[in-house]
Amino acid sequence: MNLLFLLFIFSLTIYGVFEGEDIGELINTITKANGFYLTIGVLCVIFFIWCESIIIYYMMGTLQVKNKKRTCFMYSCIGFFFSCITPSASGGQPAQIYYMRKNKIPISISTLVLMVITLTYKSVLVFIGLFLVLFQHRFVVKYLTGILPVFSLGVGLNVICCIVMLLLIFYPALTENLILTCFKALVKLHLVKETSKIKKRILHSMEQYSVTTDYLKQNKKVLFHVIIITFIQRISLFFVTYFVYKAFGLAGTSWYDIVMLQAAISVAVDMLPLPGGMGISEKLFLTIFIPVFGTDLLLPGMVLSRGIAYYVQLLLSAGGTVLAHFYIGKKSE
Numbered sequence: 001m002n003l004l005f006l007l008f009i010f011s012l013t014i015y016g017v018f019e020g021e022d023i024g025e026l027i028n029t030i031t032k033a034n035g036f037y038l039t040i041g042v043l044c045v046i047f048f049i050w051c052e053s054i055i056i057y058y059m060m061g062t063l064q065v066k067n068k069k070r071t072c073f074m075y076s077c078i079g080f081f082f083s084c085i086t087p088s089a090s091g092g093q094p095a096q097i098y099y100m101r102k103n104k105i106p107i108s109i110s111t112l113v114l115m116v117i118t119l120t121y122k123s124v125l126v127f128i129g130l131f132l133v134l135f136q137h138r139f140v141v142k143y144l145t146g147i148l149p150v151f152s153l154g155v156g157l158n159v160i161c162c163i164v165m166l167l168l169i170f171y172p173a174l175t176e177n178l179i180l181t182c183f184k185a186l187v188k189l190h191l192v193k194e195t196s197k198i199k200k201r202i203l204h205s206m207e208q209y210s211v212t213t214d215y216l217k218q219n220k221k222v223l224f225h226v227i228i229i230t231f232i233q234r235i236s237l238f239f240v241t242y243f244v245y246k247a248f249g250l251a252g253t254s255w256y257d258i259v260m261l262q263a264a265i266s267v268a269v270d271m272l273p274l275p276g277g278m279g280i281s282e283k284l285f286l287t288i289f290i291p292v293f294g295t296d297l298l299l300p301g302m303v304l305s306r307g308i309a310y311y312v313q314l315l316l317s318a319g320g321t322v323l324a325h326f327y328i329g330k331k332s333e
Contacts, residue, residue: 006085006275013279017286021299029300037247041240041308049317051233052076052117055226059113062222063215065105074328075099077320079114084314087273093118099328108205112169112213116223119165120230122158122270129155129267132260143261146287150268150280157271170217172210179206237313238262241305245292248301253292261288262305282306 018026053069053076060067075096083092093114100110132140133155144151168175179202186192242258265284269277285302293301 002086002091005087006278009274009278013282016279017282017299017302026300026303029297030304033244033247033300033304034249035247037243038304038308041243041247041304042312044236044240044243045308045313045316048233048237049073049076049080049313049320051229051236052079055117055229055233056113058229059116059222059226060105060109062219063109063113065109067103067105071103071328074320074324077317078324079317080313081317081321084310084317085275087275089270099324102328106205108207115165115169116226117230119162119169120223120227121234122162122165123227124231124234125263125267125270126155126158126162128260128263129158132264136260139257139260143257143288143291144264147264147268147284150284151264154268154270154272158267161271169213172206172213176203176206176210234263234266235259237309238266240309241289241301244301244305244308247304248293248297250293250297258292261292262309264288278310281310 050073053073056075057067057069057072060072078099079092079096081092082095083089085091093111096114097107097110101107129151132144133152140148168178183192183199183202192198238259239255241262242255245253245258265281265288266277268284269280272280274280282302285306286298289301290298
């Protein structure tokens, strides 16, 4: 069902973007782009994926869980691949937890680590969104007037999401009650059987979870380091559009404006129930980047920017996921 939904959204996106366009002329324009800058854009995507693997490696290390860096890179690929193909990027963390469990990493630890990563990932977007709204009024008026409703919705949803995750991370009792409530609901729906063994495993996991959250509370510098790396990570992906802009030999718009425009799109679509923000991301790009690329290079700019930042990321992370499937857990078995 998810695959069918993904193909459906992809088909609508292709139709909406390319309807009535001269594909031959589009391809001709794209082939004239400077390959050097496009290569830098691809390297930004690789760096983006690599940054999360460094965060996973760092946080697992502080929690005395040993991992190889290449294995953490596979975890990162798994997360981005499933996030790219599921609505609201909801499939990434469960898939990562599954593969981490195959490597004997306790679910309580992997869940908390990935929740912290998700929190910081979204916190950077919230910071950028609020910064634009509160301190960049001229920028908002100049570029974002046409997408303000969607942008405001994105900021609001990310703020709510961050608040919920903060509560789950720093109030383990709340998390325990939530999990036990879900367990009871599954029992009532006859999806699982209520056994003392399952309940004991849940409570044991929550004890580990509580110990881990206590450790993070006492070592706030770990969170600070993760936030710094995450900020660099997110900005690196937004720079893809800037390098596409340079690839066409354009000038006149600062790197800051281009990066913040791409960040605004991410803020707007991050929580929407569409795989990788597909469809809406393209629409927003074609709306707010007109002053940057102009009418002639707007569509080619969008195709290259979106193609590198999303579709290249999808292909690279898919390759990493395939490797992970055949590598992770096999050695121990």
